[in-house]
Amino acid sequence: MPSCKECDGKCCKYVAVEIDGPFTKVDADAIKWYLCHENITVYLDHEDEWMVEFTTRCKFLKEDNMCSYYNKRSNICRDYEHDECEMFGDGDTHKVLFKEPEDVDKYIKEKNIVLKEDED
Numbered sequence: 001m002p003s004c005k006e007c008d009g010k011c012c013k014y015v016a017v018e019i020d021g022p023f024t025k026v027d028a029d030a031i032k033w034y035l036c037h038e039n040i041t042v043y044l045d046h047e048d049e050w051m052v053e054f055t056t057r058c059k060f061l062k063e064d065n066m067c068s069y070y071n072k073r074s075n076i077c078r079d080y081e082h083d084e085c086e087m088f089g090d091g092d093t094h095k096v097l098f099k100e101p102e103d104v105d106k107y108i109k110e111k112n113i114v115l116k117e118d119e120d
Ligand code: SF4
Pocket: 003, 004, 005, 007, 008, 009, 010, 011, 012, 081, 082, 085, 086, 087, 088
């Protein structure tokens, strides 16, 4: 398997956080709001989890793409499996990728999703 040195440090240049999918009016509206912002995408992954992704370089990633925080790095970094990564693992983590607010409306229409009212 190729080493991380051959990669551009891809996994250290974003933050992805799980979110609720567009199944209620409030959640669909929130996803569309995320997508109004630069450097943000939303995707459905192959485990059917919804994620919002912020493209942002880790401040501890050095110019040579090595980690300058290695001994103190978080468990998220420690648990990341090289053989499952987006470069050399299973490939694209996106089952469905959303870049624009309109992409959400299109998905809701295509999947015939009836948006629920949120409970108070
Ligand atoms: S784990 Fe994968 S994505 Fe991350 S730096 Fe190594 S090869 Fe690149």
